[in-house]
Amino acid sequence: MRSVGELIHVHVHHGQPAALYWQARRYPVNTVLDTWRWAGRWWLHDPPRDYWLLEAGITAEIYRTRTAGQLNWVLARIAD
Template sequence: MVRLLDRWRAGGRWWRLEPGRDYFLLEVEGGLVLEVYREGEGWVLSRILD
């Protein structure tokens, strides 16, 4: 089971024409909290919070 704790959009560096990213803070089974974002068709693990 995965629970969505938060969601936000962070803008990229406009001077490098980087697109913004949608970030998600998720709690997975066992209480582990992950910060992930979408990149193309996949997901990237940004950090693990303890």
């Protein structure tokens, strides 16, 4: 997998990612392969992150984090 680290838009349905929007393309989520929570480096006051590993035409690792009340989605890594 290669690192990306870009903010993306994610359509959520029933609390799960249903589609990713990246580089002007829509990637519908076919399968959620795994989910986990990274608690963050508490000593640096990192906010926790919720991760998903998805099959969406590409294999994508995304995470959700809340910073200053703002919910952000990041495309962490992809395998295409």
